[in-house]
Amino acid sequence: MSTHDLCDELKKSLIDSLGETKVLWKDADLASYSMESNIQMMRAVKKDKYSPDFVILPTDTHDVQKAVRIAAQYRIPIISKGGGSNLCGMLVPLSGGIILDTIKMNKILEVNKPNLYVTVQPGITLKELEENLARQGLALNQIQGSYKVATVGGSISTSGFPRKHAKYGTIADRIMSLEVVLANGEILRTGQKVLYTSTGYRLHQLFVGAEGTLGIITEATIRVEPRPERQEAIMAYYDNFKSALDAVIKIKTSGVTFVSAEAFTVPKEWYNNTPEGKDALIIADFEGTEGEVEAEVAFVKNIVNKTGGVSAPAEDAQNYVDGYQMIWCGTRAMEDIEGDVICPYIPIENLIEFYDKLWDEIMSKYGIVPSSRGERCGLDCGRYEMAYATFKLPELNENPEYYEKAKLEIAELVTSLGGSVAACMGVGVKYRDFLKLEFSEVALDTMRKIKAVLDPDNIMNPGKKIPNK
Numbered sequence: 001m002s003t004h005d006l007c008d009e010l011k012k013s014l015i016d017s018l019g020e021t022k023v024l025w026k027d028a029d030l031a032s033y034s035m036e037s038n039i040q041m042m043r044a045v046k047k048d049k050y051s052p053d054f055v056i057l058p059t060d061t062h063d064v065q066k067a068v069r070i071a072a073q074y075r076i077p078i079i080s081k082g083g084g085s086n087l088c089g090m091l092v093p094l095s096g097g098i099i100l101d102t103i104k105m106n107k108i109l110e111v112n113k114p115n116l117y118v119t120v121q122p123g124i125t126l127k128e129l130e131e132n133l134a135r136q137g138l139a140l141n142q143i144q145g146s147y148k149v150a151t152v153g154g155s156i157s158t159s160g161f162p163r164k165h166a167k168y169g170t171i172a173d174r175i176m177s178l179e180v181v182l183a184n185g186e187i188l189r190t191g192q193k194v195l196y197t198s199t200g201y202r203l204h205q206l207f208v209g210a211e212g213t214l215g216i217i218t219e220a221t222i223r224v225e226p227r228p229e230r231q232e233a234i235m236a237y238y239d240n241f242k243s244a245l246d247a248v249i250k251i252k253t254s255g256v257t258f259v260s261a262e263a264f265t266v267p268k269e270w271y272n273n274t275p276e277g278k279d280a281l282i283i284a285d286f287e288g289t290e291g292e293v294e295a296e297v298a299f300v301k302n303i304v305n306k307t308g309g310v311s312a313p314a315e316d317a318q319n320y321v322d323g324y325q326m327i328w329c330g331t332r333a334m335e336d337i338e339g340d341v342i343c344p345y346i347p348i349e350n351l352i353e354f355y356d357k358l359w360d361e362i363m364s365k366y367g368i369v370p371s372s373r374g375e376r377c378g379l380d381c382g383r384y385e386m387a388y389a390t391f392k393l394p395e396l397n398e399n400p401e402y403y404e405k406a407k408l409e410i411a412e413l414v415t416s417l418g419g420s421v422a423a424c425m426g427v428g429v430k431y432r433d434f435l436k437l438e439f440s441e442v443a444l445d446t447m448r449k450i451k452a453v454l455d456p457d458n459i460m461n462p463g464k465k466i467p468n469k
């Protein structure tokens with residue numbers, strides 16, 4: 001049967017099953033889901049056009065189940081989409097098929113205050129959920145850079161890294177139960193709505209960071225926290241990144257509770273407001289009861305004094321924390337990304353060596369410089385850790401393979417220092433082949449076997465996450 005005939009037949013099946021209003025097939029409708037519309041997808045995949053054959057807009061689990069059964073019958077790819085904010089080409093329809101957009105699966109199904117959990121459909125944005133919970137005195141605490149657009153389903157599927165992880169962990173730590181439509185159309189409930197139990201395999205963790213390759217999350221029950229009585233942030237300048245880093249390590253290892261702590265080199269855009277001779281800064285913030293926060297802030301200010309930090313005005317620290325939610329994390333920020341960002345994990349003792357080699361050896365060889373908004377060095381520090389650097393890619397359009405070489409060298413450096421290529425943001429197609437640097441063939445083969453058990457016909461977001469043999 002020709003693709004055209006198959007498309008007609010598929011279209012009929014999808015419309016008969018879901019209804020015409022939930023199926024898109026016209027070029028104009030598919031355009032915004034095809035790769036040319038997304039600069040980050042283009043960066044991840046470089047050449048050629050990729051477009052889905054259909055987009056579907058389910059409203060509930062049964063719609064998802066029907067669509068998956070059709071995809072399974074025709075053995076065509078089905079790619080779940082949340083807010084579309086990933087930067088690794090996870091949504092590129094490499095071999096066409098169906099994009100299942102969860103935009104209309106955005107309901108809050110239950111808020112259970114005594115047991116501190118919320119059950120939601122996957123397409124609700126982190127911001128919408130956070131705002132709704134705030135009105136009930138609760139907090140999700142999954143404040144990621146993309147929080148205005150990223151969804152609960154997308155965040156779980158990319159192992160979303162939030163700013164407040166030091167005190168509250170990540171969404172991966174807070175999942176109590178998931179409902180997932182598997183590749184054969186069966187509906188899996190991973191377990192009771194309980195945060196911790198010693199029964200069964202922890203099935204829900206399989207879907208954390210799976211990037212839609214193992215099944216489609218249709219419902220998530222997540223632990224929430226009471227909203228804190230007080231919040232406060234502090235900021236201090238240091239001579240250089242090394243001294244700022246030493247200060248955050250002291251904070252981290254002191255035993256004091258903090259919500260988040262970062263050390264980074266001053267971005268160019270901030271130069272005018274930075275005290276002379278200071279090249280780096282730290283930011284830490286605190287949440288809890290009045291008494292707790294007061295004691296924690298006093299404790300950390302003492303560390304700042306002892307490590308030679310110069311405290312910034314309190315409102316600058318607060319503006320940074322508020323700005324993270326208000327300014328940086330919109331779709332505007334995506335359009336504005338002039339280059340690329342890397343977010344590896346690097347063992348802390350190797351961090352300075354990493355940055356020296358990154359900029360002085362690799363980036364200088366390829367003529368790549370820090371982006372104007374970005375930092376040269378940065379560490380998000382606490383319970384989890386993520387190094388970061390943002391840079392401009394002047395030659396990308398003319399010379400994409402140039403950047404590919406730089407990326408490979410960065411990945412080799414990261415793994416040679418005992419790190420992980422992507423502590424945050426996931427793999428998609430961008431980092432897929434670099435997993436060979438980080439995992440043994442036995443580990444990769446175990447991943448392939450899990451995938452084959454759950455998705456034997458490879459219809460769930462094929463070509464992403466795990467490298468071919």
Ligand SMILES: Cc1cc2nc3c(=O)[nH]c(=O)nc-3n(C[C@H](O)[C@H](O)[C@H](O)COP(=O)(O)OP(=O)(O)OC[C@H]3O[C@@H](n4cnc5c(N)ncnc54)[C@H](O)[C@@H]3O)c2cc1C
Nearest residue numbers: 082083084085086090145146151153154157161211212217
């Ligand atoms: C400006 C900016 C800042 C960012 N900051 C951060 C940050 O601080 N921390 C961080 O972790 N990331 C960050 N990111 C990356 C990105 O926002 C996250 O990876 C985010 O969690 C993706 O969510 P999404 O809803 O947009 O998912 P999408 O991009 O739509 O999808 C991501 C992956 O999840 C899968 N998926 C989506 N929904 C489902 C579902 N229901 N079931 C199964 N699979 C599904 C998709 O198939 C895809 O593979 C940032 C991105 C931008 C543009």
